[in-house]
């Protein structure tokens with residue numbers, strides 16, 4: 468299996484640290500809002516990497532964090548007049564619902580930054596003791612970037628070029644730093660902010676230290692794969708390397724994987740530009756697996772432009788696969804029992820070429836676009852070769868083949884069962900009762916469940932109205 472490693476800028480054969488096991492860390496979202504489909508790209512991409520590794524027989528320990536203390540969370544909390552933990556807990560739950568809709572498996576561990584402060588204090592202390600960090604007058608702790616000789620090795624940046632770009636920071640008031648390249652490990656609290664007691668000041672951690680600490684705690688000092696969107700290469704992952712390698716005295720991650728952006732009109736989809744769709748927005752119009760199919764139809768290192776036309780095309784392509792599966796299931800139901808007929812075994816053998824092509828694509832740095840092309844070849848083969856003359860065993864063998872290749876991508880050939888009108892009405896009634904009892908969590912859950920099945924609720928003055936998306 469070849470993986471493109473950002474560290475070496477080349478594809479390398481994957482060799483795990485421990486035979487048969489993969490230790491993988493994926494930087495997770497900052498939880499102050501519903502996630503948008505750009506944030507969902509790494510979730511689906513690296514979930515697919517995990518599924519393929521599991522298919523290959525690896526035991527994958529998959530860790531993905533939630534950053535639940537951050538300026539944006541505090542700002543959202545102040546706007547609502549609630550504690551920051553109310554905001555972060557709410558959006559962790561919402562994010563988990565979106566992940567479930569998109570068939571992203573829960574991580575082995577989903578650590579939260581606020582529950583790992585002790586580990587951060589310990590790592591910062593050891594960085595100070597080893598001479599890699601220093602405490603400024605107001606108690607801010609900085610990492611001394613120039614002390615780490617390999618700084619820049621991931622982003623392939625040269626310290627002096629970086630320095631040029633950062634000179635303006637010194638002028639802009641961050642003059643407690645000994646060097647403009649230094650970054651924050653711990654910072655003092657401001658009025659009204661959450662804080663923890665530390666030897667340096669009452670305050671909170673910088674963002675980068677969180678991942679170094681959570682990764683070490685749940686996966687160990689040296690891990691196989693560290694992943695995230697390509698905007699994290701610099702400075703986030705570069706700083707993680709500086710922290711972890713200085714603290715642990717050994718290489719941190721062997722393979723660094725980064726997905727390219729999901730764009731809209733050729734610009735990165737992002738909260739700050741306001742050019743985003745949340746996963747929820749999309750689920751109002753499409754089955755969740757159309758979105759997953761759309762994302763995987765491009766290689767993860769290629770930029771992908773989002774548009775209504777491309778989503779329609781994805782929907783139609785996926786439908787061709789589902790229709791072939793429906794057709795196979797119809798013939799299967801009517802076919803005769805018994806041994807494979809003459810020639811059927813040869814055809815099944817012939818169909819093995821599609822799995823071989825699929826694996827070849829996935830082994831080549833998870834080329835899901837080519838893997839999907841192999842699925843289409845199988846679909847064509849099924850449409851030609853499954854007939855009213857073929858046996859149950861034959862139809863079932865090809866259908867199982869298709870199901871497995873889809874499943875590795877987190878897709879299914881089963882169409883979602885449509886909810887009957889009366890089932891919808893019953894759920895709406897249950898939601899109304901939950902609201903009366905102020906059980907808003909249950910009420911939201913029902914709304915999400917309905918949405919997931921394509922039912923959109925609208926609260927109007929005349930009561931709740933619903934429509935099929």
Ligand code: AMP
Nearest residue numbers: 496497505506508695696728729735736
């Ligand atoms: P954030 O909450 O902004 O830290 O983002 C969480 C994850 O989503 C990170 O791995 C980002 O790199 C990734 N991400 C954010 N926006 C996009 C985008 N438009 N396309 C692909 N990945 C993105």
Ligand code: ZN
Nearest residue numbers: 494495678703
């Ligand atoms: Zn991270």
